[in-house]
Amino acid sequence: MSSSSSRAAGPDAPARAILVGVDLGGRAHFDASLDELAQLAASAGDQAVARVVVRRKAPDAAFFVGSGKADELKDMVTLYQAEAVLFDQALSPAQQRNLERHLGVAVADRTMLILEIFGERAQSHEGKLQVELARLQYLSTRLVRRWSHLERQRGGIGTRGGPGEAQIELDRRMIGERIKSIKKQLEKVKKQRSTQRRARERNQTFRVSLVGYTNAGKSTLFNALVNADAYAADQLFATLDTTTRQLHLADIERRVALSDTVGFIRDLPHSLIEAFRATLQEAADADLLLHVVDAASPELAEQMREVERVLDEIGAGAVEQIVVFNKIDRLDETERPRTLADAVELPSGRRVPRRFVSAVSGEGLDALRACIAELAIREPRADGLNAGPGPSSEDGPAGAGDEGEDLRVGTYHSHA
Numbered sequence: 001m002s003s004s005s006s007r008a009a010g011p012d013a014p015a016r017a018i019l020v021g022v023d024l025g026g027r028a029h030f031d032a033s034l035d036e037l038a039q040l041a042a043s044a045g046d047q048a049v050a051r052v053v054v055r056r057k058a059p060d061a062a063f064f065v066g067s068g069k070a071d072e073l074k075d076m077v078t079l080y081q082a083e084a085v086l087f088d089q090a091l092s093p094a095q096q097r098n099l100e101r102h103l104g105v106a107v108a109d110r111t112m113l114i115l116e117i118f119g120e121r122a123q124s125h126e127g128k129l130q131v132e133l134a135r136l137q138y139l140s141t142r143l144v145r146r147w148s149h150l151e152r153q154r155g156g157i158g159t160r161g162g163p164g165e166a167q168i169e170l171d172r173r174m175i176g177e178r179i180k181s182i183k184k185q186l187e188k189v190k191k192q193r194s195t196q197r198r199a200r201e202r203n204q205t206f207r208v209s210l211v212g213y214t215n216a217g218k219s220t221l222f223n224a225l226v227n228a229d230a231y232a233a234d235q236l237f238a239t240l241d242t243t244t245r246q247l248h249l250a251d252i253e254r255r256v257a258l259s260d261t262v263g264f265i266r267d268l269p270h271s272l273i274e275a276f277r278a279t280l281q282e283a284a285d286a287d288l289l290l291h292v293v294d295a296a297s298p299e300l301a302e303q304m305r306e307v308e309r310v311l312d313e314i315g316a317g318a319v320e321q322i323v324v325f326n327k328i329d330r331l332d333e334t335e336r337p338r339t340l341a342d343a344v345e346l347p348s349g350r351r352v353p354r355r356f357v358s359a360v361s362g363e364g365l366d367a368l369r370a371c372i373a374e375l376a377i378r379e380p381r382a383d384g385l386n387a388g389p390g391p392s393s394e395d396g397p398a399g400a401g402d403e404g405e406d407l408r409v410g411t412y413h414s415h416a
């Protein structure tokens, strides 16, 4: 909400925001700490000044929270001199409007925050087009709903037409035109991409993509592995554009390319997944995914599930994977794994190698490189000439056979 015009402390000061989470009783994952919402707010340029958790059986149609809570929120807005109220769940257009009127400040939900962050971060031509597409698609659904709502009202008083309808029809048409034009431009970018891809295929390049929950450390790991300086920061969605570099692995005679990609998040707005399909496709087309996990996150299991879900959605669910537990330098002595290399079962039941690393200290990176090299050597080349002798085939992927049976380590027992 950093673009809000009615801020008290100048355009660069963070807007003071109250965070609201509504626990609807175990129907969906509920983050009682609201930490992720606070991070989203901070990444969008807001500062959380208070957090409110509300329990309800079902959302209220008018205010999402009950009218009593809405009054309490109004008092809090005054007390904390808040400039925005941010909801962890999706609000309907009507709820958002009603709340804004009632509270007298800007009201946004997760989806809006995520769209806003993406809008601020987009750098490349393609990234900007994708974000604009997502925003317009989001906006058009809101216009459509508002329009039908007005139509119902008009129906009640028996009139037809009117300035409201004309304006909305015009907005809708303009948005529709713009969506069409952006899609055409994106189509062109996509063609260029597939040309590049064919060139890479001719080179017999083995493609590795970093995927994972936002802020897991993908860009930091990318920099550590390829000696680059991709932007890494303690922000959600620091990376939006895909960056690719050659990854040099000792002892294997095969070109390996490593790509850093956009992070995933719980409830990623569908319009964004749609708009970023081409970018995400890069991940789906990789020969190997490094699924980077923040090993120090209390939400690690939920985050891994979410990443698997998005991977399935973009058709990358079956791509070879190494699970990389990053940030082990942040674990207490008692939480540290006994071994830095084991295997883990994905929700799909597939067993994949897992490596523990710290992208910051460099611990475990050699073992990770070795694991990548082993898989790259095995992958059959299109011309049928493999670069070198792989390990014998009977010990399963990445030598899982010599890693013992107790594959779950320390505190990961319940997560893995």
Ligand SMILES: Nc1nc2c(ncn2[C@@H]2O[C@H](COP(=O)(O)OP(=O)(O)OP(=O)(O)O)[C@@H](O)[C@H]2O)c(=O)[nH]1
Residues within 6 Å of the ligand: 212, 213, 214, 215, 216, 217, 218, 219, 220, 221, 231, 232, 233, 234, 235, 236, 237, 238, 239, 240, 261, 262, 263, 264, 326, 327, 328, 329, 330, 357, 358, 359, 360, 361
């Ligand atoms: N302590 C510690 N911090 C790390 C490690 N790896 C990354 N970080 C920190 O975690 C934060 C996020 O790192 P990024 O590399 O930007 O994460 P990302 O997965 O690329 O995030 P997005 O691009 O936003 O999805 C930064 O503050 C990093 O310094 C690690 O191994 N140890």
Ligand SMILES: [Mg+2]
Residues within 6 Å of the ligand: 218, 219, 220, 231, 232, 238, 239, 261
């Ligand atoms: Mg990144």
